[in-house]
Amino acid sequence: MKILFLTARAASFELDSDTVYYAEKPYNVSVNGKMLPEKFHRNVFSLYDLEPDTKYQVIAGNQKILFETPWESVTLDVRSFYAKGDGVTDDTEAVQAAIMCCPDNGRVVIPKGKYYIRPVFLKSNIRLELQRDAQLLGETDREKYPVLPGRVASADGQREYYYGTWEGRAESAFAGLITGISVTNVQIYGEGIIDGQADKSDWWVNDIVKRVAWRPRGIFLNRCQKISLQGITCRNTASWNQHPFFSREISYIDMKLENPKENPNTDGIDPDSCDHVDIVGCDFSVGDDCIAIKSGKAEMGRLLKTPCRNIVIRNCHMKYGHGAVTLGSEMSAGLKDICVSQCLFTGTDRGLRIKTQRGRGNTAVVEKVTFENIRMNNVKAPLVINMFYKARNDLQDTEYKYNPEKQVVDERTPYFGSFRFRRIVADEVEWAAGAFWGLPEQPIAHISIEDCSFKMKNDAKPGKAIMTLKGPDYWKAGLVLSNVGKAVLKNVTFQGVEGETCRLNGVGEIWKS
Secondary structure, eight states: OOOEOOOSSSSSEESSSOOSSSEEEEEEETTTTTEEESSSSEEEEOSSSTTOOEEEEEEEEEEEEEEEOOOOOOOGGGGGGTTOOOEEOOHHHHHHHHHHHOOTEEEEEOOSSSEEOEEEESSSSSEEETTTHHHHHHHHSOOOOOOOOEHHHHHHHSSSEEOOOBBOOOOEEEEOEEESSSEEEEEESOOOOOEGGGGSSTTTTTTTTTTSSSSOEEEESOOOOOEEEEEEEOOSSSSEEEESSOOOEEEESEEEEOOTTSTOOOOOOOBEEEEEEEEEEEEESSOOOOEEBBOOOOHHHHHHHHOEEEEESSSOOEEESSSSEESSSSSOOEEEEEEEEEEEEEHHHHHHHOOTTSSSOTTTTTEEEEEEEEEESOSSSEEEEEEOOOOOOOOTTTTHHOOSSSSOSSSOOOOEEEEEEEEEEEEEOSSSEEEEEEESSSSSSEEEEEEEEEEOOOOOBBBBBBSSSOOOBBBSSOOOOOOEEEEEEEEEEEEEEEEEEEEEEEEEEEEEE
8 A cells, every 4th residue: 555645634545456446345444543434445545634743554454554644834724814605705815815824834724615716826835625515616707717828928038938728829718716827835635625617607608719718727737846636526617627737746636527528628637748747546527538638739839849748547437528538639749658557437438549630740749658457338439549630629721631641741740659558348339449540651650459358339329439520430340450550469359349350451560469
């Protein structure tokens, strides 16, 4: 057992186990010799109401760990700053004042109640705790939100500062309900809820139209470092639920990310040009991709050259959403060193989804990607790699982007390197076990699929596993490989596939065993 998150008042743990999301069997947990009343079921669990500067022994099943909670300088209760917590009064100033007054290593506490707020901004070296039955409720009037400008020139005119962003571009955007700009060493944790209340506003009306500014995120972290989010539930956000942007050492532990499944751009967690992001023990049910890893469109990708890298996703449950884990399509600075393991996908359209298009540029390099030990149920297309992706806002130059004929390899051409899929079990598949479309002029370099099984749904319906301008529908297809340099298939089994289990077009080498 290891510690994933630790603060003076809470901790999260992960069992030493290779099971997917759930523990092999329910287990008891004791804290300093006192047995907790409930049974635990998941590989990741959390404890609350700990005391600062205190030694603890935790036993979970037959696993034990010793640790000591850190020191805490002070606790500031937002009610002491005259927050009402009645769900009606605007408590923004009280919450913001508590944050700004908090000294290093201090705790801002939001106790039981409903706190109606506009966006609040973080400062470095603090801890923000949302206690059980505490809710932050987002303002529903966009006119009351501050706007983050897309870019601001420095005083000497030699460089730019980036604040707002939208789908891989520097664009003015409303501040997130919680926003961090260049802050360090912050912990946001607890059993409370952050509710953006987008379902009570007009954020999703004319969603592709910029009205004053682009829609806000739930929590937006811009150029931050060492930020941990744990335990809290974040829901009903106007666009992406969590958006770390050009940030480092960010962790999301044992959280719930919830958005209505019919609403646009309501992704769960979207790391964007970040380095070292851990997403462990989280539960997703959203209206777009559960996790989407990005690094900007062509202009920002080429200008700032900041790939998204060193991303770990483990012991998570993705329910609903377009893709469980998605790479791209805004990835012009590249994506590298990504590992997804011990995850459970239920009812998503696609499982592991990787997408780009011509025009993202030759800095759009994706490589060293591993997906292993994953279970999928009722996922229409478990594995998808698409270099002809059609985004709704990327319909310019359609003849170039979506032409199936070979084009010239130049500065506009993206590159997909090595992808490894291991120990994946997918049941109730409808469209295709896997669909891999490389570019004829730049094939996907290497795909390895090992120890995987795919079982088709009896009453499956056809659909578009590959989203492109004129892509075909698939129905109970096995593996479809088009424009792939080398494919290695080892111990891959299928049930209920219609026709050939492997459909090949433009594949350089294929190894089966």
